[in-house]
Amino acid sequence: MSHSSATRAASPAHIDTSTGLDSRKLAFWSFIGSECLLFGTLIASYMAYKGDSISGPYPHETVLPDGTVVEGILDIPLTSVSTAVLLFSSLFMVLGLAGVQRNDRKMGAFWLGMTALFGSIFLGFQVYEFTHFWHVGLTLQSNLFGSTFYMLTGFHGAHVFVGVLYMIVLAALVWTGRIGPEKSLNVEIGGLYWHFVDVVWIIVFPLIYLIP
């Protein structure tokens, strides 16, 4: 195989398709587009009913019609830390991809493993938060806030969980040398999924937690 044909076969940038782009990557971007609509409907439902719960627990401090002030149940410091954790996991993801692309197997696997670890920490925060909310009486059935909050953050958490499994598999494949620079597109596509999950949280975090 000549040098140029070997490069074409190995590099995802040289693909003979009608668009000149790798079909797997285009398909994955289309999937992400469909995920935008899924999360769009969940966020729209949350926004439509935001502040309309007629019974507690309430997300933020609320003044009832009789003048009573009720404390909100959202824990901003805790969620701020979990948000930072998820942001750092996105940084680790690109560092992992960069490691794979420059054939640094150890660093590639290390950063992908760190991505999975930080994703797991984020999930741990979410499990703690959900458990706390359940103990103070917020369930799917308790009020509009409970229904829309659990649906939105629950779907997001499920996506993070899938992403963590995805990252563990990718880290193992990179570590064992079954994914190298010539197959780095597999890691890049995994990265697209992970960053999308991060992007959704970038939108969800202020809408639920920071804007009363």
Added chain:
Amino acid sequence: MSSETREVLHDIDTHTDHGSTKTYWVIGGYLFVLTALEIACYYFEDELGSMASAIILALSAAKFILVVMFYMHLKYDSRLFTGVFLFPMALATLVIVGMTVLYHVLHPLPR
């Protein structure tokens, strides 16, 4: 490793126009600072008044753009990917804004 393989790997490395590791760390720093500012806006809501929500949304939009452009590589990739992503994103935004206006401005629940 044969010399041809080394050349191929070098080719792949140098043709991966997805930003450098340094760029990724810098973007990570920006994201961290923007998040800190968002949270600060929440705590200084009384001082900022109605501007707080607008500032938080603007900071959130900036973070969104940074991740999509640099971490998801849309800045370096084909514009077709940008279109495939942004069209449904715009539709989703329209649905969110539409529902919010419908339920909170046009037909708010009586309080």
